[in-house]
Amino acid sequence: xxxxxxxxxxxxxxxxxxxxxxxxxxxxxxxxxxxxxxxxxxxxxxxxxxxxxxxxxxxxxxxxxxxxxxxxxxxxxxxxxxxxxxxxxxxxxxxxxxxxxxxxxxxxxxxxxxxxxxxxxxxxxxxxxxxxxxxxxxxxxxxxxxxxxxxxxxxxxxxxxxxxxxxxxxxxxxxxxxxxxxxxxxxxxxxxxxxxxxxxxxxxxxxxxxxxxxxxxxxxxxxxxxxxxxxxxxxxxxxxxxxxxxxxxxxxxxxxxxxxxxxxxxxxxxxxxxxxxxxxxxxxxxxxxxxxxxxxxxxxxxxxxxxxxxxxxxxxxxxxxxxxxxxxxxxxxxxxxxxxxxxxxxxxxxxxxxxxxxxxxxxxxxxxxxxxxxxxxxxxxxxxxxxxxxxxxxxxxxxxxxxxx
Amino acid sequence: xxxxxxxxxxxxxxxxxxxxxxxxxxxxxxxxxxxxxxxxxxxxxxxxxxxxxxxxxxxxxxxxxxxxxxxxxxxxxxxxxxxxxxxxxxxxxxxxxxxxxxxxxxxxxxxxxxxxxxxxxxxxxxxxxxxxxxxxxxxxxxxxxxxxxxxxxxxxxxxxxxxxxxxxxxxxxxxxxxxxxxxxxxxxxxxxxxxxxxxxxxxxxxxxxxxxxxxxxxxxxxxxxxxxxxxxxxxxxxxxxxxxxxxxxxxxxxxxxxxxxxxxxxxxxxxxxxxxxxxxxxxxxxxxxxxxxxxxxxxxxxxxxxxxxxxxxxxxxxxxxxxxxxxxxxxxxxxxxxxxxxxxxxxxxxxxxxxxxxxxxxxxxxxxxxxxxxxxxxxxxxxxxxxxxxxxxxxxxxxxxxxxx
Numbered sequence: 118x119x120x121x122x123x124x125x126x127x128x129x130x131x132x133x134x135x136x137x138x139x140x141x142x143x144x145x146x147x148x149x150x151x152x153x154x155x156x157x158x159x160x161x162x163x164x165x166x167x168x169x170x171x172x173x174x175x176x177x178x179x180x181x182x183x184x185x186x187x188x189x190x191x192x193x194x195x196x197x198x199x200x201x202x203x204x205x206x207x208x209x210x211x212x213x214x215x216x217x218x219x220x221x222x223x224x225x226x227x228x229x230x231x232x233x234x235x236x237x238x239x240x241x242x243x244x245x246x247x248x249x250x251x252x253x254x255x256x257x258x259x260x261x262x263x264x265x266x267x268x269x270x271x272x273x274x275x276x277x278x279x280x281x282x283x284x285x286x287x288x289x290x291x292x293x294x295x296x297x298x299x300x301x302x303x304x305x306x307x308x309x310x311x312x313x314x315x316x317x318x319x320x321x322x323x324x325x326x327x328x329x330x331x332x333x334x335x336x337x338x339x340x341x342x343x344x345x346x347x348x349x350x351x352x353x354x355x356x357x358x359x360x361x362x363x364x365x366x367x368x369x370x371x372x373x374x375x376x377x378x379x380x381x382x383x384x385x386x387x388x389x390x391x392x393x394x395x396x397x398x399x400x401x402x403x404x405x406x407x408x409x410x411x412x413x414x415x416x417x418x419x420x421x422x423x424x425x426x427x428x429x430x431x432x433x434x435x436x437x438x439x440x441x442x443x444x445x446x447x448x449x450x451x452x453x454x455x456x457x458x459x460x461x462x463x464x465x466x467x468x469x470x471x472x473x474x475x476x477x478x479x480x481x482x483x484x485x486x487x488x489x490x491x492x493x494x495x496x497x498x499x500x501x502x503x504x505x506x507x508x509x510x511x512x513x514x515x516x517x518x519x520x521x522x
Numbered sequence: 523x524x525x526x527x528x529x530x531x532x533x534x535x536x537x538x539x540x541x542x543x544x545x546x547x548x549x550x551x552x553x554x555x556x557x558x559x560x561x562x563x564x565x566x567x568x569x570x571x572x573x574x575x576x577x578x579x580x581x582x583x584x585x586x587x588x589x590x591x592x593x594x595x596x597x598x599x600x601x602x603x604x605x606x607x608x609x610x611x612x613x614x615x616x617x618x619x620x621x622x623x624x625x626x627x628x629x630x631x632x633x634x635x636x637x638x639x640x641x642x643x644x645x646x647x648x649x650x651x652x653x654x655x656x657x658x659x660x661x662x663x664x665x666x667x668x669x670x671x672x673x674x675x676x677x678x679x680x681x682x683x684x685x686x687x688x689x690x691x692x693x694x695x696x697x698x699x700x701x702x703x704x705x706x707x708x709x710x711x712x713x714x715x716x717x718x719x720x721x722x723x724x725x726x727x728x729x730x731x732x733x734x735x736x737x738x739x740x741x742x743x744x745x746x747x748x749x750x751x752x753x754x755x756x757x758x759x760x761x762x763x764x765x766x767x768x769x770x771x772x773x774x775x776x777x778x779x780x781x782x783x784x785x786x787x788x789x790x791x792x793x794x795x796x797x798x799x800x801x802x803x804x805x806x807x808x809x810x811x812x813x814x815x816x817x818x819x820x821x822x823x824x825x826x827x828x829x830x831x832x833x834x835x836x837x838x839x840x841x842x843x844x845x846x847x848x849x850x851x852x853x854x855x856x857x858x859x860x861x862x863x864x865x866x867x868x869x870x871x872x873x874x875x876x877x878x879x880x881x882x883x884x885x886x887x888x889x890x891x892x893x894x895x896x897x898x899x900x901x902x903x904x905x906x907x908x909x910x911x912x913x914x915x916x917x918x919x920x921x922x923x924x925x926x927x
Contacts, residue, residue, distance in 0.1 A: 167848070168844065168847040168848045169846070169847040169848075169849075169851070169852065169853060169855065170843050170844060170846065170847030170855045170875070171847075199840070200840060200843055200855070200872070200875055200876055200877060201876070201877070202876060202877070233840075234840030234841075234843075234844070235839065235840040235872070235876070235877040236877070343844070344843075344844055344847060421826070421918075421922070422922055425918075425919055425922035425923040426922065426923070428919065428923045429922070429923035431923075434640065435604070435605060435638075435639030435640045436639075438575050438605055438639075438749075439573065439575060439639065439748070439749055441574070441575065442573040442574040442575030442576075442749060443572070443573045443574075444574075446574070447574065448574060450574065450575045450605070467605070467640070470575070470605055471605055471606070471607060471640070472605065472606070472607070472640040472641070509919060509922075509923075510919060510923075511916050511919050511920075513826075513830075513919070514830055514833065514914060514915060514916050514918070514919060515916070517826070517827055517830035517831065517834070517914075518830040518831070518833045518834035518836075518914075518915070
C-alpha cells in the first residue's frame with residue numbers, strides 16, 4: 118500500500134468540485150457546496166448517524182443507497198438542514214437538481230448537509246450553485262470539495278492510497294470533515310470515500326461498516342453524536358481488477374486500504390477537535406474482550422477530567438483509573454498499569470492500582486508534546502483497542518459558549 | 523415539614539465537630555477533619571460509589587454498616603485515600619482511633635475521605651486530630667463539620683427540617699460536599715444525614731436508596747463518578763416517635779423529609795459545580811416511562827454542548843434535541859416541545875421537532891438568570907423526571923486543567 122497525494126477525485130473515473138454558492142452568507146467566499154461524481158455507476162455503501170433525531174438529507178440518502186448503487190454526492194456546508202423548516206423538500210430539491218444537471222437517476226444521488234441546526238437552508242443558493250459546481254468538475258477537484266465540506270474545521274482533511282490487486286493499480290481516496298462529534302451550532306462528521314476498485318456490494322458494505330467501527334466510532338471530541346453523521350464509499354470498478362466477491366488476498370489488501378483511509382481521516386478529525394491543542398490516543402492492552410477494551414478506552418478518552426488534565430499537561434493517572442472504573446466494565450484495578458508516552462519518551466505512572474514514584478520532569482516533557490498516548494495494560498487477556506480524542510481547552514468553551522459579552 | 527437552620531448536629535443526641543488537623547497542609551488552617559457522633563446506637567444505612575475503583579475508606583464503611591448500625595462518622599478532606607499507598611491500613615487506623623477515643627465498637631464507626639487520589643494520606647495528622655475533634659464535639663458543631671468536608675467547594679452545604687410524627691418533633695439534618703462528580707485531583711460527593719427519628723433499619727435503608735436515586739443520582743457536573751462517593755443516614759430514635767416499621771402516614775412524612783434534605787443538598791452541589799455560573803434544571807414531562815425520562819434528562823444535562831450553550835446564554839434548542847436523540851431512548855422528535863424558563867419568564871423555542879419563531883431578547887433575558895430550566899415535553903405518557911446540572915465554563919477548564927504556565 119502506497120500513500121499518495123490526492124483525495125476523492127483521485128480514483129479512475131471520479132471528478133469533484135467545491136465552490137461558494139452562498140449558504141455561508143456571512144463568511145465571504147468560503148466554499149460551501151461540494152460535488153463528487155463517477156463517470157459510471159458505482160457499487161456504494163454508507164453508514165449514518167445513530168441519533169434518533171436525523172437530518173432530512175440523512176433520511177434521503179438512507180433511502181437512495183438501499184439499492185447499493187450511486188453515481189454522485191452533493192454536499193453543502195453552513196446549514197445542516199436538520200430540524201429545519203421544509204427540510205425534506207429542500208433535500209429532495211438538492212437531489213433533483215443534481216440528477217438533472219448530471220443526467221443521472223434521482224436515486225443515484227446522495228445528499229449530505231452540515232452546519233447550523235434548526236434554520237431553513239438557503240435552497241436558492243444551492244440550486245443555482247449546483248450547475249456552477251458541475252461545470253467545475255475535474256480530476257483535480259477533490260481538494261476544493263474537501264474545503265467545501267468544512268464548517269469550523271481548521272484544516273481540510275484528505276487522504277489517498279494506491280494498492281495493487283492482481284497486477285491492477287487500485288486507488289482509494291477520501292475526504293472528511295468534523296471537528297467535534299457535533300459543532301457549536303454546526304453538526305456532523307462527514308466522510309466520502311471513492312475508489313476505482315471492482316467490489317461486490319455486500320463485501321463493500323461489510324468492509325465499510327467494519328472500518329468505521331474501529332476508526333470513526335472510536336474517536337470522541339465531546340461525546341456528542343450529530344444528527345447528520347454520514348460516511349459513504351463509492352466503488353466504480355474502473356481499475357479493472359478481478360471483482361472482489363469473496364474473502365481472500367485481494368479482499369485483505371483492499372480492506373487494509375479502506376481501513377487506513379478511515380483511520381487517517383478519523384485521527385485528523387480528533388486532532389482538529391474543537392479548541393484542541395493535543396491529539397490524545399488511548400491504547401488499552403491485555404483486555405479479556407474487544408468490547409471491554411473499547412468501552413474502557415472510550416470512557417477514558419471522553420472523560421472531561423482526563424481531557425483537561427492532558428490540556429494541563431498533568432500526569433493525572435488517578436483520573437484515568439477513575440474513568441476506567443465508571444466505564445461499567447468489570448476489571449481488577451490491582452492488575453492495571455497506566456503510562457503516558459509521546460515522541461519525547463514513555464513513563465509508567467501507576468501499577469497494581471497504586472501510584473508509582475516517577476520523574477515529574479520526564480512526565481512533563483512527554484505531556485508537553487502535541488500527540489500523547491495514554492497506555493493502559495490490564496493483564497486479563499490479549500485484546501487491544503485504540504481510541505482517539507483531544508484535550509478539553511478554554512477554546513472549546515469559547516467556540517461552543519458563543520459568550521455574548 | 524418546617525425548614526430550620528441547622529445540619530448534622532441538630533437532631534436530638536447528635537454532636538459534631540470540624541477542625542484543621544493538617545491533611546490540607548498547604549492551605550493554612552482550613553478545616554480538614556470532621557466528626558459526627560450519636561450519644562446512642564443508630565439505625566444506619568448508606569449508599570456508596572458504583573465506581574469499580576473504590577477508595578479504602580469506602581470498603582471499610584461498606585463492611586462496618588452491614589449490620590445496619592453505627593455510632594460515629596469520621597471524615598477527612600484533602601486526601602481521598604484512594605489508590606494510595608497503605609490505604610487500607612490508614613483507613614483502619616482512622617476507624618480504630620475514633621472508636622478508642624469515643625469508646626465505641628470498631629464496626630460502629632464509618633470512615634469517609636475526600637481529596638487527592640493516589641497520594642499517601644497524612645495519617646499522623648489525622649490520628650492526632652481525632653482526640654482534638656472529639657474534645658470539640660457539640661450540638662453546634664454541625665457547621666464546622668460541613669466546612670471540614672469541603673475540598674474545592676466554594677460554599678458549605680447544610681440543610682435541616684423539622685417534622686411531627688404522632689405528636690413528637692422529629693429533626694432531619696444533613697451536610698454534603700462536592701462540586702463535581704469528581705474534582706481536579708479531588709474526589710467525591712459526600713452526604714451525611716442525621717435524624718432522631720425511630721425507624722426500622724430496612725425502612726431507613728429503602729428510604730435512603732429511593733431518595734438518593736431521585737436526587738444525587740440525577741445531578742451531573744461533568745459526568746464523572748468518583749471513587750469515594752458516600753451517602754450515610756443515621757437515626758438514633760431519641761425523638762421518641764412510634765417506631766416507623768411499615769408504610770403509612772408517618773412513613774410518608776419521614777420519607778418526604780429525607781427526600782427534601784437529599785434534594786436540597788443535591789441541588790446545592792450542582793449549583794456549586796466546578797466553575798459553574800448557572801444552575802441548570804432539566805424537566806422532562808410526558809414520557810412513557812420514568813427510566814426514559816431519566817435517561818433523556820441526564821443526557822441533556824450532561825451534554826457539553828448544552829452546558830456551554832447555557833454558559834453562553836444561547837437558546838440553542840438544537841443541541842437539546844440532539845442530546846435527547848443520542849440518549850439511546852426511542853421517541854418521536856415530532857412530538858417534542860422544548861422551552862427555557864427562569865424567574866424572568868418562560869419561552870417555547872421548538873415544537874414538533876422544528877424551531878419556533880421566538881423573541882431572542884426575551885430568550886436572552888430568561889437565560890441571563892442564574893437558575894435556568896430546560897423544559898422538555900414528549901406527549902408520550904405521564905412520567906416526569908427532573909435532573910440538575912450546571913453550565914460548562916472557562917473556569918471548569920482552569921480548575922481541572924491546572925495549566926502549567
